Amino acid sequence: MNATNGSPLNAGIDPTLLVESTAYADPQLIRQILDHLREHQPVCYVEPERFRPFWAATRYDDIRYIESTPELFSAEPRAVLIPESLEIENLNRFGDMQGVKTLVHMDGPQHLALRAITRDWFMPKNVAAMRGRIDVIADQFIDRMRSMGGECDFAADIAFWYPLRVVLQMIGISEEDEPTILNLTQRLFAAESYVTEESDLSTVYGETLTALAEFFTQLAEQRRNEPVNDIASVLANANVNGEPLDPFTLISYFVLLATAGHDTTSASLAGGVKALLDFPEQHRLLLAEPGLYPGAADEMIRWVSPVKHFARTVLKDTTLSGVSLKAGETVAMFFDSANRDGEAIASPAKFDIKRDRSRHLAFGVGRHNCPGMHLARLEIAVFLEKLLPQLEFIEQAGEPAYIQSGFVSGLNSLPVRYRFRD
Numbered sequence: 001m002n003a004t005n006g007s008p009l010n011a012g013i014d015p016t017l018l019v020e021s022t023a024y025a026d027p028q029l030i031r032q033i034l035d036h037l038r039e040h041q042p043v044c045y046v047e048p049e050r051f052r053p054f055w056a057a058t059r060y061d062d063i064r065y066i067e068s069t070p071e072l073f074s075a076e077p078r079a080v081l082i083p084e085s086l087e088i089e090n091l092n093r094f095g096d097m098q099g100v101k102t103l104v105h106m107d108g109p110q111h112l113a114l115r116a117i118t119r120d121w122f123m124p125k126n127v128a129a130m131r132g133r134i135d136v137i138a139d140q141f142i143d144r145m146r147s148m149g150g151e152c153d154f155a156a157d158i159a160f161w162y163p164l165r166v167v168l169q170m171i172g173i174s175e176e177d178e179p180t181i182l183n184l185t186q187r188l189f190a191a192e193s194y195v196t197e198e199s200d201l202s203t204v205y206g207e208t209l210t211a212l213a214e215f216f217t218q219l220a221e222q223r224r225n226e227p228v229n230d231i232a233s234v235l236a237n238a239n240v241n242g243e244p245l246d247p248f249t250l251i252s253y254f255v256l257l258a259t260a261g262h263d264t265t266s267a268s269l270a271g272g273v274k275a276l277l278d279f280p281e282q283h284r285l286l287l288a289e290p291g292l293y294p295g296a297a298d299e300m301i302r303w304v305s306p307v308k309h310f311a312r313t314v315l316k317d318t319t320l321s322g323v324s325l326k327a328g329e330t331v332a333m334f335f336d337s338a339n340r341d342g343e344a345i346a347s348p349a350k351f352d353i354k355r356d357r358s359r360h361l362a363f364g365v366g367r368h369n370c371p372g373m374h375l376a377r378l379e380i381a382v383f384l385e386k387l388l389p390q391l392e393f394i395e396q397a398g399e400p401a402y403i404q405s406g407f408v409s410g411l412n413s414l415p416v417r418y419r420f421r422d
Contacts, residue, residue, distance in 0.1 A: 013037075015056055016048035018334065019081050021192045021404040024308070034058050034337035043323040043331075050083045054311065054330040055323070058337040060344035060361065062321055066312055066333055068366040070107050073312035075368060078330050079105040080407055081311055089202040094248070099209050101249065102256035104310065104368060111367065113240045114253065118231055119371065121170065127374040130170075131382070137165050138383045142390070146420055151397055155414040159270035160262075163379050167261030167372075171254070172223065172230030177215075184212050185259045190405040209255075216254035217247070231257065259408075264306040265376045267403075267410025272300025272380060274414055276388075277396050279351045286353055287388060297380035298357035302345075305336040305362045306410050335361050394418040 013036045017023040038058040047053040066073045087097040141162045187208040194204045220236040227233035276283040311332045314325045338361045340348040363370040398415030
C-alpha cells in the first residue's frame with residue numbers, strides 16, 4: 001500500500017485508510033489524514049490493497065472544479081470507491097460495476113432526463129409546502145423522546161427514524177416497512193460491517209441489492225395498477241423518450257431516493273446535536289435567536305459532511321493543481337476536507353451557526369448537486385426549532401460511536417440525557 005506524488009508523508013499518515021470503512025469509526029483520524037493531504041499533497045495518488053488506485057483530491061477549489069467540469073470528469077463508470085472484487089461481482093451479477101446506476105452514477109442526457117422526473121418534488125416552493133407534514137412527523141419523534149424517561153440514543157432512536165419517515169411518506173412507503181428499509185440501507189452503505197464467516201462482502205452487498213429490488217419491484221407494480229399522489233407512482237409510470245424506465249434504472253432510482261433521502265439527513269441531525277453539546281455557546285445563541293435555525297441546520301450539514309466522497313473518471317489528459325492526470329484514471333473528491341479548507345471556508349474548525357451557508361460543498365455543486373438539499377435543511381431546522389425550546393437541559397450520557405463507512409457516514413450512537421420542561 002502506498003501513496004505517491006508531492007512531498008513525503010508524515011509518519012502515521014496513511015492515505016490508504018481513506019477507503020477502509022473501519023477507519024471511519026475514528027473521524028479524527030480521517031480528518032488528520034485529510035488535513036495533511038490538503039496542505040502537503042492536495043492531489044495524491046493512492047494505491048490501496050483490494051481497491052483500484054485513485055487520485056485523492058482534498059482542496060475546496062479542486063473539488064469544486066471537478067464537480068463543475070463534467071466534460072473532463074465523469075460520474076461514469078466509477079462514482080464510489082468499492083473493492084475491486086466487488087466491482088467485478090457487481091458487473092457479472094447486475095451488469096454494472098457499482099451494482100446500481102442512480103443519478104449519482106451517470107452523466108449526460110440520461111442523467112438530465114431522469115433527474116427531471118422527480119425534480120419538482122424537491123423544489124424550494126414544494127418543499128416549503130410540506131412544512132405541515134414535517135411538523136407532524138417531528139412532533140411524533142419528540143413525543144417518542146418524552147416517552148423514553150429522560151435518556152435515549154439520539155442517533156439510533158430518533159435521528160435514524162425521523163428523516164426516514166419523511167422521505168418514505170413522500171415515496172409512498174408505509175410506517176410498517178420503515179424497519180426493513182432502514183436495515184437494508186444501513187447494510188448497503190456499511191456492507192463491510194455485516195460481513196461474517198458465512199457471508200462475505202459480495203454476498204452481503206448482493207443480497208441487500210436483491211432485497212431492495214424485490215421490495216421496489218412490488219411497490220412499482222402496485223402503483224402502475226393504482227397510482228396515487230406519491231413519488232412511487234411518478235416513477236412507476238414515468239417515460240423517458242417515450243419509453244418506460246427499464247427495471248434496472250427504475251429500481252436504482254428507488255434505491256437512491258430511499259437511501260440518500262434519509263441517511264445523510266440523519267447523520268447531519270445527530271452530528272448537529274452533538275455539535276451543540278460540544279459548543280454550548282452556539283446552543284445558547286440558537287435558543288436566544290430562533291431566526292438562526294435554518295442557518296444552524298446548514299452549518300450542521302457542513303460540519304458533518306455525511307457524504308465522505310464521490311469519484312470521477314478522467315475523460316481527457318488534464319492537470320489538477322499542477323498534477324498530471326491521465327484519461328481513464330479515477331479522482332476521488334473528499335468533501336469533509338473541502339468543507340474544512342481554510343482557503344475557502346473562514347475559521348473552518350469553528351462550529352458557527354451564523355456562518356454564510358453559501359460556501360460549503362456538502363451538497364455538491366453543478367449538475368450533481370443534491371436535489372434534496374432544501375428538504376434536508378428544512379427537516380433539521382424544523383426538528384430542532386421544535387425540540388430545543390422544550391428542553392430544560394440535554395447532555396451527552398456516554399461515548400459516541402460512528403458508522404463504519406467510507407461513503408456515507410456519521411454517528412451510529414449518541415447517548416444523551418435530557419429533561420423536558422413541564
